[in-house]
Amino acid sequence: MVSHQTPLDLSTDDNVILINPRFPKADFDKLYSLAESVQHELGLQAHVWIATSGSTADSIGSTKLVALSKKALIASAVSVNKHLQATAEDIWTQVLPHFHVGGLGIEIRSELAGSRVVPALKEGKWDAQHFYQTILKEKCTLSALVPTQVYDLVAHNLRAPETMRAIVVGGGVFDAPLYEQARALGWPVLPSYGMTETASQIATASLQSLQAQDYPEIELLSHADARSNEEGFLEVKALSLFTCYAQNTAEGARHWDPKIQGWFVSEDRGEVQGMALKISGRSKDYVKIGGEGTNVARLRAVLEQSALELNPLWPLHISLLDMPSERLGAEIHMVTTLNSSAAEKIANLYGEKVLPYEKIRKIHFVTEIPRTDLGKIQWSALRRILC
Incomplete structure (x- = not known):
């Protein structure tokens, strides 16, 4: 199996793995190993592995891979x-x-x-x-x-x-x-x-x-x-439909074919x-930013972890959401009740953990983040505040 081949040789039974080289090395290696193990287990030949841009993964390393013959x-x-x-x-x-x-x-x-x-x-x-x-x-x-x-x-x-x-x-x-x-x-x-x-x-x-x-x-x-x-x-x-998915999960590597x-x-x-x-x-939580797909729920988790590393109380005072963008289709905004100094520290640490198109493009300072009695953010109410 090769990791890059341009132009793609369509005449061979070789398998090819095409993964975003901007992914952190640990995540890149994890996905590469996943493709190799599943390809070997299933005996796949003449396939190309590509990370789906529509993945709802919790981390880059658990991005779903698609096997295309x-x-x-x-x-x-x-x-x-x-x-x-x-x-x-x-x-x-x-x-x-x-x-x-x-x-x-x-x-x-x-x-x-x-x-x-x-x-x-x-x-x-x-x-x-x-x-x-x-x-x-x-x-x-x-x-x-x-x-x-x-x-x-x-x-x-x-x-x-x-x-x-x-x-x-x-x-x-x-x-x-x-x-x-x-x-x-x-x-x-x-x-x-x-x-x-x-x-x-x-x-x-x-x-x-x-x-x-x-x-x-x-x-x-x-x-x-x-x-x-x-x-x-x-x-x-x-x-042109794909052959199967492969994904690293908390329970280990798995592969499946969802077609019926x-x-x-x-x-x-x-x-x-x-x-x-x-x-x-x-479906909710999945958006495309300038043609690149991402899962907003995953990005929120990255933001909250970044805030937690700086101050254990800060995660309660921040969140992010996708907002419409005339140029990009959507972009990521952060909302917070903290002061600008704290917000910028969180945003900077978050920015070190995500891909360029997933970075925060605007910070909204509010007096309160609307929540339900169970503490869940009321997204529609929050959007009304921002718009």
């Missing part, structure tokens, strides 16, 4: 290429990490179509101007972005180059106002829906939707089917109307 990844790429009418003449511009299915998907699509991929990060980081100049220089035609990146293009008032013919947008809520602003600047954005478990998108707006300015429907791709269950959660069946007769029940609420998907929202 190379056949599933190929099925996804073939379907997306068909939807985008991709050919060897196309040039992809790449700004998504390879350890996410969005970035990995671009590499596989281009390999199958015989097209070229041009990296467009500046010193490993997203930069709207650099992305724009790369498109101009290389005459790129296709790309995939998260809503935050589209926001930056709009904020810089950058008009789409004529060569760019389609940009798949996923990894978070892509709301109508931002879509309309991007389209007004000529960006050929196609809203999509997918997840790590489906090896990228399973529904995307059509190329024909670019002939209009209205927010388009997202349509199921040729390799996927979907339905809603009685609780309103979206169920998916697709050639080939159907996977997602954490998303939505409905299917013909070939169109309508997603209404995700």
